Amino acid sequence: MQETPRKGTSKEAAVSEVMGVVLLTGIVIIMLSALSTTVFSMEGPDDVPHTNVQEIMDISEDTIYLKNSGGEPVSTENLRIIVNINDRKYEYPSSKIYESLGNSSLWKMGDTIKINSMDTWGINLRNNDKVELFLVDAPSNELIQKSTLTCELQKKPDLSLCFTPMGDITDTSISGKNNKGYGDNWQVHHPDGHDNPNKEIKEEEENRNCTTYYPPLGGKINTSIYQELDFGIKPTAHGIRPGDTFCNATLTIIYYTHDASYTSFKLKFYDTTDEHGNGEWKYHKEDLPEHNSDFEPETINLTDYINTPADLANFKVRIEAARGDTQANSEKGVMIDYIGLLLERASNEKE
The missing domain is CATH 2.60.40.10 (Immunoglobulins)
Known part of the structure; x- marks a missing residue:
């Protein structure tokens, strides 16, 4: 006996599929509504200053x-x-x-x-x-x-620096009196008990704010009579780091010697031998020339001696001279108007 298919079955299945799609669509709409409500209720980002x-x-x-x-x-x-x-x-x-x-x-x-x-x-x-x-x-x-x-030198490692004495100026040619020196604006001093400078020399000293060193007589240097200028450099304050080396160290001195009576006129500098500042005084190999007519500059290359931060931290110089005449004359002092050390860091340290 052949069974006839029931028509109601396919209709009920079609209704179930439609209802499922409607329910899913409704759920999606509800979720999107909730999400949009959350998103649009959030505040925008704060305005960060530029x-x-x-x-x-x-x-x-x-x-x-x-x-x-x-x-x-x-x-x-x-x-x-x-x-x-x-x-x-x-x-x-x-x-x-x-x-x-x-x-x-x-x-x-x-x-x-x-x-x-x-x-x-x-x-x-x-x-x-x-x-x-x-x-x-x-x-x-x-x-x-x-x-x-x-630091500035780390930003510009090829930066060159110039230092002038910031420590004591010790002058044993007069009375052991110390004077503070600040580059080309030093304090003028005239020693007690020494022949008074004539008016012209005194005015020149006062106008230029220079220091004066009075060499001993007799034609020979007395190492206990000198003018010492302490640079008082703090390398780290200028961005110079441990291990840095220098490609150029040039000392410039502007001075006046008045006449040609000097038998010897030498520059002495302190050269360190270790990182603790221990070292010795050394003479520059050549005598400084006399400047008899006016204040003139001289440059001395000290690159072979100043090549570490320790050398720089302990750097100081002395002027030692001797006059060949036998009569004391205060006009014949060495007047130093300016002294400065130009320093450049070595090229292999540049970044």
Whole structure:
């Protein structure tokens, strides 16, 4: 007996498929609605200031300078300054930022924030310290700028430097009196008990702010009678690191000797033999020439002797001379108007 198919079965199956599609579509619509509600209810990102900051680190003063050199003003209340020194984190508080800007609530273009690490954190900045700077926008916690700070000579390793005496000037040709010397602006001194200089020489000394060394008579150098100029150089304060070497060290002296009565006129310099500053005094191989008509410069190449930071840290010079005449005359002193050491770092140290 042949069975006739039931027509209702296929119709019911079709209805079930349609209902399934409708339900799935409804679920998708509900999920999309919920997602769109969540997305559009979220706030947009905070406006992070776009500012160009110039950083300078001066280890001689333990100070970091931050200059706003362009871009948007930054609210001091919203600014965080974080400094990592040798992987230790330090933060410069917003109250200090406010004070550094002269009690201004905005860090505007041209304004400089000055951070003294010693006063703020008790940290002495050294030449080989690893120093990283992070400027952060506090509301968004987004980074404004990140920098690695270095000294001036590390930024420009081919930079040449010029040093003038910053330590004592010891003159044993008069009365053992010491005088502070600062480059070409030295203190004028006239020794007690010595013949007074004539008016012309005295006026010349005062106009030029020079020092005067009075050589002994008799034609021979007395090594206990000299003028010593201590340069008092701190290499790390100028960005010079341990291990650095120099390709040029040239000493320039501007002086006046008045006449031709000198039998000997020598430059002596201190040459170190180890890193602890131990060494010996050495003479420059040639006598210095007399400058009888006016103040004139002489240059002496000391590159063979000044080639390490220890040499530089202990550098000082002496002037020793002798006159052939036998009559004391204060006009015949050696007047030194300027002395300076030009230094250039060796090419194999350039980065």
